[in-house]
Amino acid sequence: MSFLDTFAEMLVLLFAIAAGFLANRLGILGGQTDKHISKLLLDITLPCMILGSVCTGEALPEPAVVLGTLGVAAVFYLLEFAFVLAIPPLLGGTPGQKGVWRYTLAFPNVAFIGYPVIAALFGAEALFYAVILVLPFNLMTFTLGPLMLTGAKRFSLRQMFSPCVVSALLALILALGRLRPPAMIGEALEFVGNVTVPLSLLFVGSLLAGIPLGRMLASPRLWILTAVRLLALPGALCFLLRWMGTDPLILGVAVIQMAMPAAVNGSLLCMEYGGDAECMAQITFVSTLASIVTIPIIAALLF
Numbered sequence: 389m390s391f392l393d394t395f396a397e398m399l400v401l402l403f404a405i406a407a408g409f410l411a412n413r414l415g416i417l418g419g420q421t422d423k424h425i426s427k428l429l430l431d432i433t434l435p436c437m438i439l440g441s442v443c444t445g446e447a448l449p450e451p452a453v454v455l456g457t458l459g460v461a462a463v464f465y466l467l468e469f470a471f472v473l474a475i476p477p478l479l480g481g482t483p484g485q486k487g488v489w490r491y492t493l494a495f496p497n498v499a500f501i502g503y504p505v506i507a508a509l510f511g512a513e514a515l516f517y518a519v520i521l522v523l524p525f526n527l528m529t530f531t532l533g534p535l536m537l538t539g540a541k542r543f544s545l546r547q548m549f550s551p552c553v554v555s556a557l558l559a560l561i562l563a564l565g566r567l568r569p570p571a572m573i574g575e576a577l578e579f580v581g582n583v584t585v586p587l588s589l590l591f592v593g594s595l596l597a598g599i600p601l602g603r604m605l606a607s608p609r610l611w612i613l614t615a616v617r618l619l620a621l622p623g624a625l626c627f628l629l630r631w632m633g634t635d636p637l638i639l640g641v642a643v644i645q646m647a648m649p650a651a652v653n654g655s656l657l658c659m660e661y662g663g664d665a666e667c668m669a670q671i672t673f674v675s676t677l678a679s680i681v682t683i684p685i686i687a688a689l690l691f
Contacts, residue, residue: 397508398680401501404586405673408593417594425591426659429584434653435555437499437581438526441519442559443574454563457520460634460642465524467625468494468646472536475616479609484664487537488654489609492617492671494536495529496648498522499585501679505648506641509687517641523563526556529653537654537663588652595655595669607670614649614675618682622647626690640690647686649675 411417417425476489496502499522506518530552561567568574625646629639650672658665 392684395680395684397505398501398676398683401589402676402680404589405593405596405676408590409597410593411590412594412597417590418597422591422594423659425587426656429588429591430656430660431551433580433584433587434656435551436577437584438552438555438559439562440574440578440581441499441503441522442562443569444571444578451564451566454520457517457638458524460629460638461521461524463628463632464521464625464642464646465494465528467628468621471616471621475613479613481609482664484537485609485667488658488664488667488671489613490536491533491654491657491668492613492650492675493621495525495533495651495654496617496621496646497651497676498525498645498648501676502645502648505683506644509644510637510641514637514641517638518645520563521642521645523556523560526559527553529651530556530657533653533657534661534663537657537668538661588656592652592655592669592672595659595665596673598666607674610671610674613671614678617650617675618647618679622686643690644683644687647679647683649679 408417471493472490475493476486479486479489481489498518502522503515503518506514530550562569622643626639626643629642634642650668652672654663654668655665655672657663658668
């Protein structure tokens, strides 16, 4: 895929955020409507999307390939958590903002943006590896994610048994066991799950409607964090995986996934558990905006 093709793919996603911004200004979204959308996404459509990702399409690779890819995922997330420990203390900010810095470094948008970009760059067969790399993300973002965003005082065991966590565990079992439910169930899950991406981007756009644009674009902390998220992390991962002799296809998928902007899930979790939703929406917007340029550049360097 050329630079311009990848650039166009990113503009489509930015358009959805802009549509959510407009919907808020028109009084369609905002307030209680956003809270209801957040619950809908976290309790119904996201779990369906997680399960649907391993219940449809061709058969998953052999267990040895799945485990090998999970080994790459271990490097992926260990690198991120090293940055989580090192960078937020340097940036400073309020406790809520530091939670956002941690979440942004730990969880890129590997599914909502990552899946379509991976399919466009590497072909549909590469989605298997993307799905496997995302399995730990699905488990950690809904367990460690709220803990990062809100701190231990607001963390409860109830969060460990949310619909998203349960669906992530089931997806991991299905992937490792190469188990497939009847095709109709997979199609139904995928059908409902497909609502997640556009609705989540509309939700982020609505959150951004109440924040002055100048305040977002003028914050040096947001741009430093964005540079680390979009450039430093994928660069470091590429170096490590090349040193390890990783298969070129899996390396490419992992590096592109690492180059994704802040995960939209962060805004949903802030809304649900009381994190700094405004700051999370800001970094989601800024990093998504910047990724329109950085992802095509990284893709061009890889190929």
